[in-house]
């Protein structure tokens with residue numbers, strides 16, 4: 001393997017432990033033998049060029065895909081292969097393409113996110129007995145706390161589809177938090193945001209971490225990632241190329257090369273790039 005993990009100061013206990021994760025789609029290996037850990041109290045960034053396999057790795061960590069190889073543990077237990085069970089286990093996520101219930105209110109969207117945490121069963125809900133009503137009141141109180149936390153309380157009765165884009169992303173985060181996770185996975189949380197909204201999202205992620213929730217975040221905005229993260233892993237063509245602090249990753253010439261599209265010797269994709277260069281060279285010399 002060509003990956004290079006630069007030692008950084010170990011923080012709390014390991015929350016997420018992905019080992020040797022590989023995901024193949026037919027002939028395409030989207031993720032290859034990736035190890036990634038997230039520890040308590042950490043914000044970890046996952047970066048890489050388009051198509052590097054970042055979302056596929058998220059999908060492998062949240063039960064949307066069953067990895068072809070490797071395993072993912074959360075707090076010492078293998079994560080189940082179903083997304084709702086992963087959420088129940090304590091791992092919540094947001095999506096690159098916002099997935100809200102557009103015709104439900106802001107509050108209702110957060111209440112939907114709480115269903116993995118409410119114990120009241122189907123009959124209780126249908127009969128609307130005292131247990132159900134109490135649970136409903138508690139859920140609503142918690143949902144309102146989360147709307148205050150994310151700055152959306154005043155919009156509680158607005159339809160999700162009428163929120164500006166930046167607030168829809170915040171609502172996705174509030175909904176994910178409603179499942180009371182120990183780990184939150186954010187897939188491009190600032191996509192489409194203006195600089196002010198991006199800074200607010202940065203503060204929100206710090207506040208989430210301060211509440212004891214570990215965070216793993218995919219993002220293309222490098223300033224956001226390097227300001228935010230304790231540790232950053234770089235995926236290139238499905239493989240982890242480098243992992244380290246923001247300063248270590250920023251100064252690593254292989255990362256710069258991967259983004260500029262000139263892979264180093266031994267880096268994932270270097271062989272193919274060399275073959276293409278050789279073929280182009282021989283074509284030119286034939287002319």
Ligand SMILES: Nc1ncnc2c1ncn2[C@@H]1O[C@H](COP(=O)(O)OP(=O)(O)OP(=O)(O)O)[C@@H](O)[C@H]1O
Pocket residue numbers: 025028030048049050051052053054055056057
């Ligand atoms: N369900 C799927 N079936 C087939 N190929 C897939 C599937 N999901 C992803 N891929 C392929 O796997 C590779 C990695 O895609 P992925 O979306 O994980 O990359 P990414 O790093 O998240 O990219 P981006 O930054 O553009 O979102 C791509 O070549 C993509 O086309």
